[in-house]
Amino acid sequence: MDSERRMDPALYKAATQGKVASLKQLVDPENPSVLSSTTPQLNTALHLAAVHGHAAFAGEVLDRDEELLVAKNDDGDTPLHLAAKAGKLEVAQLLISRAIAWPLDQKSPLIMTNKAGNTALHEAVKSRRAAVAEALLDADPSRAYDLNEQMESPLHMAAREGLVHVVRKIFDFTWVEAEYVPSVAVSGTALHQAVLGGHTKIVDMMLEKHSWLLEQTDSDGNNALHYAAQKNNAQVVELLLTKQAQLAYKPNRERQSPLHVAAHYGSTASIRALLRHCPDVAEMADTSGRNALHVSVVSGKTNALRCLLRHVRPSELLNRVDNEGDTPLHLAARMSRVQSALLLLNDRRVDPCVRDRDGQTARSLVEMKLRTGEMDAYEMYLWKELKQQESKRCRKQQLPPLAPYPGRRASNEKYFECIIETYILVATLIATVTFAAMFSVPGGYGDDGVAVLSRNAGFKIFVISNTVAMCSSIVVVFCFIWAWKDPVRFKVDQLLWGHRLTVIACLAMLVSLMTAVFITVAPESRWPAYVVIVIGMSTPAVVFLMLGKEVIFVPM
Structure with a gap:
């Protein structure tokens, strides 16, 4: 930028502070060229006055050089753009009045756009400056439709x-x-x-x-109801359906109904509203032949699937096959959507005996991973549940043969060894600590060898919880010792129980800790005992908040 175009610091200060007197001293009425100087971002004195809301200063500048009304800075913004962004109503009204009087043969500041293609009205609305936006609309209402x-x-x-x-x-x-x-x-x-x-x-x-x-x-062919279903806004869904219920049956270009969209995004409130007004919309299928149940499984939205299972009545919809011959249960098994598959299995209307075009059931689809050794503990648990359901409900039907338990090579031995060692170590430590606690009980023993606090109710709770912790951990140790004999069978049948017993042992240890502190500390000082109880009770809650339902499953 040339030095003669660079703004004088005194002028910059006067513009940002709105000092009209300083402006009159700096600008020669006969030679107002000093007003054409700019900052490094190409802002003129009028830009600065507009963004700071100094209407009197802006009016004085325009009286001296009206051409500055259409001057643009480095972002393509005119002073009116900046006033609109900043919500400076008084300055905006001044600039609008000057724009209305702008010569017709020249482009009006009201329609001038910046580099983003925004008019001043765009910027006012984008910045939520309602008062400025209304003033601009009063000046030129047609600008409301500029793109x-x-x-x-x-x-x-x-x-x-x-x-x-x-x-x-x-x-x-x-x-x-x-x-x-x-x-x-x-x-x-x-x-x-x-x-x-x-x-x-x-x-x-x-x-x-x-x-x-x-x-x-x-x-993409989505109507307003598709959008409301996506955002899970039941109030808007209800309003739109009240205005025109047929919207629920109008598909987009992928032949997805609003219910499909709600299922994809897990919008349970929208699902309930749609099915309440139009229960038969659940029958609609998209271009892949999938209904909302299929979609909820594919998207992994178990909350949407749970909601659909509660509100969709016909059982044939739960077992409907898509264009590839897959039911929702097939898709859950194929895509390893374990929680979705278990939800479906818990519904008696879902038929685990259905075979796809290749003759596979959901169980045999899961077994494909079993053969390659890629199955984790969750999928093994699902496999076990599918086998049980087939044995109960598919006795009279021809099914794919059951796969045998694979040998050791099918398992991830390194990771399996690590997790087994961890469980054994934790269980052993719990067993050791709880065993030792029984010989150093709170309050100690009397001369007759009987615990001093044996008649205290808290002491009885301590003994029971400590015993539960020790016995649970002993069971885990012995079960996991036998894990090496058949790792895969162990993963399916015993690992989950071992994990849950370890959790029980840890909870029992917490109870024994709290009761031991309470019966020994509370008689002398109650508040430390209560603090320990609060901390102990909050520990499981913190773990559950961090891990959610995953805490009851094996981390594999």
Whole structure:
């Protein structure tokens, strides 16, 4: 930048602080060229006054050099853009009044765009500056439909941001349907954007004025209900279904209904609302022949699957095959969706005997991993459950042969050895500590060899919990010693129980700790005893919060 174009620090200070007197001293009325100087970001004094909200200073600058009204900085922003972004209403009103009087043969600041293709109205709405946006709309309401580089109009933005008064003002002006252009880059119309934002009031207002907006879709064929189902907004789903229940049956280009979308995203509230209004929508299948149950399994959304199982009644939907011949249970087995598979198995309507096009059941699909040694403990547990269900419910049907337990080579020996050693070490330590605790009981023993606190209720709890911890750990030690004989069978039949017994032993140790502290410390000082009890009781809760339901499964 040339030195003659660089802004004087005194002018910069005057513009940011709005000092009109300083401006008059710095600018020669006969030669206002000093006002054309800029900062490194190409901001003029008018830009600075606009962003800081100094209307009097801005008016004085414009009186001296009106061309600065259309000057752009390095981002392509005019002073009006910056006033709109900052929400400086007084300055914005001044600049708007000057823009309205701008010569017709020159481009108005109201329609000038920055490098993002945004007008001042775009920026005002994007920054949630409702008052400035309304002032800009009063000046030129047609700017509400201008599209930026992302194919977004101010109407789209206002609907998404929940600016009720701005949207109402736009809709109060004459609506020219031919000017309506749906947004492609942001996937949806203004109604879609209002639904995405979860703004029920705006959605209702739009549909009251223009109900035909319900027929509009995005570039993928999704209607507004698809979007509401995705965002799990039951209130908006209810509103849209009340306006037009047929929306639930209108598929997108992949032939996915709103229920498919809700299942894919795990939107349980939307699933309940859709099935309450249109229970037969569960019968709809997409281009792959999959219903919502299939979709929830593929996406791994067990909460959606659980919700569907509770609200979908016909059993044939639970056993429906897709274009590849797979039921939801087949997909869960093939994709190792263990939790989804177990949910399906727990529902008596699900048939584990169904065979796919290759003659495979869900059990035989899981066995394919068993043969290659790629199966983990969760899948082995699932395999066991599938075998049990087949033996109970498929006795009169022809099924693929059961695979034998594979030999040692099929297991991951290195990892298996590590986990077995860990469990044995933990169980041994628990057994040792609890055994020692029985010979150094709280309060000690009397001269007659009887525990001093033997009649105390807390002492009895200590003895029982300590015994439970010791015996549980002993069982784990002995069971895991035999794990080497047949590792795979052990993984399926005993590893999960060994893990749970270890958890029980740890919990019993906590109980014995709390009772031992309480009966020995509480008689003299109660608050330390209570603190220990609180810490002890919170320990399992912390573990469960960190690991969730995984805590009851083997970490393999």
